[in-house]
Amino acid sequence: GAVVSQHPSWVICKSGTSVKIECRSLDFQATTMFWYRQFPKQSLMLMATSNEGSKATYEQGVEKDKFLINHASLTLSTLTVTSAHPEDSSFYICSASSGAVPYNEQFFGPGTRLTVL
Amino acid sequence: GESVGLHLPTLSVQEGDNSIINCAYSNSASDYFIWYKQESGKGPQFIIDIRSNMDKRQGQRVTVLLNKTVKHLSLQIAATQPGDSAVYFCAESGGSEKLVFGKGTKLTVNP
Numbered sequence: 368g369a370v371v372s373q374h375p376s377w378v379i380c381k382s383g384t385s386v387k388i389e390c391r392s393l394d395f396q397a398t399t400m401f402w403y404r405q406f407p408k409q410s411l412m413l414m415a416t417s418n419e420g421s422k423a424t425y426e427q428g429v430e431k432d433k434f435l436i437n438h439a440s441l442t443l444s445t446l447t448v449t450s451a452h453p454e455d456s457s458f459y460i461c462s463a464s465s466g467a468v469p470y471n472e473q474f475f476g477p478g479t480r481l482t483v484l
Numbered sequence: 485g486e487s488v489g490l491h492l493p494t495l496s497v498q499e500g501d502n503s504i505i506n507c508a509y510s511n512s513a514s515d516y517f518i519w520y521k522q523e524s525g526k527g528p529q530f531i532i533d534i535r536s537n538m539d540k541r542q543g544q545r546v547t548v549l550l551n552k553t554v555k556h557l558s559l560q561i562a563a564t565q566p567g568d569s570a571v572y573f574c575a576e577s578g579g580s581e582k583l584v585f586g587k588g589t590k591l592t593v594n595p
Contacts, residue, residue: 373527399581410573410585411528460527464581473583475520475527 369395371463373476380451381484388446388479390461396441397463401473402434405458417444451483496592503561505589507574510555514578519548519559521570522588528573531559561591569593 370393380386390400399418403411415431417423417438425431435447444463448455458480462473497503509517515536520528534541534548534557541548547560557574571590575583 371527401582410587412585413582416582458525462527466581472530472533473581475529477527478525480525 369463369465369474371397371461371474371476373459373461373479375479376477377480377482379482379484382452383450385447385449386451386481388448388459388461388481390444390446390463390476392442392463392474395463395465395474397444398441398466399464400438400444401462401464402436402444402446403460403462405460405478407458411460414446448481451481453483456481456483493587494590494592496594497564499564499566499593499595501564503559503564503568503591503593505559505561505572505574505591507557507559507586508555509557509574509576509586511576511578511584512552512555514576516577517548517550517557518575518577518583519546519557520573520575520585521568522573523570531572564591564593566593566595 372391374389401416402414404414405411413426414429415423415425415436417436419438419441423436438444458478460478462475464473518533519531521531522528532543532546532548534550545562549558571588573588574586577583
């Protein structure tokens with residue numbers, strides 16, 4: 368099956384610093400990648416959708432200048448949390464889709480646990 | 485707006501029993517539904533999906549039922565095992581690539 372990886376799996380940083388999270392599709396080309404955020408005991412909330420070579424589309428309420436998304440290739444998307452604060456501490460999950468119709472199945476990564484001190 | 489919700493936030497069953505996890509959705513335009521299993525500290529794992537032109541779909545020990553009349557989705561797990569303990573999410577999609585996730589049900593299987 369399609370495999371999606373994330374790096375790092377966990378990260379601890381100081382308030383005010385920036386953190387980059389990578390999402391890679393290992394055995395398929397992902398035309399679209401999605402970034403989700405999940406707080407403890409809550410559901411996944413979509414943050415943004417990114418298509419290779421174009422700007423990401425952010426969901427309402429998500430600050431695009433704070434959560435920078437780059438989808439430079441068909442196998443890699445990055446999420447950078449800029450000037451991180453403790454309230455940004457969360458579980459960040461990416462997913463990737465090959466764009467195959469009609470199902471557009473999303474394959475999820477293992478998640479990245481971000482803790483901001 | 486779109487919303488996908490679950491009736492029960494927690495479910496506790498005995499090993500060997502059947503489990504039923506329910507989900508309600510409000511977007512009548514949704515045409516694709518998926519159940520995911522999420523273990524602690526991990527990403528969602530695909531279990532089974534169903535399209536709106538079907539009422540029932542079966543997998544290995546799992547069955548998904550879709551009732552479009554009342555906008556209800558359920559996941560049935562037969563002979564529940566301790567390894568089935570996790571949080572289960574339904575998700576729906578309609579006309580776009582985006583998925584909308586439900587609130588989740590935590591399933592606990594007691595030995």
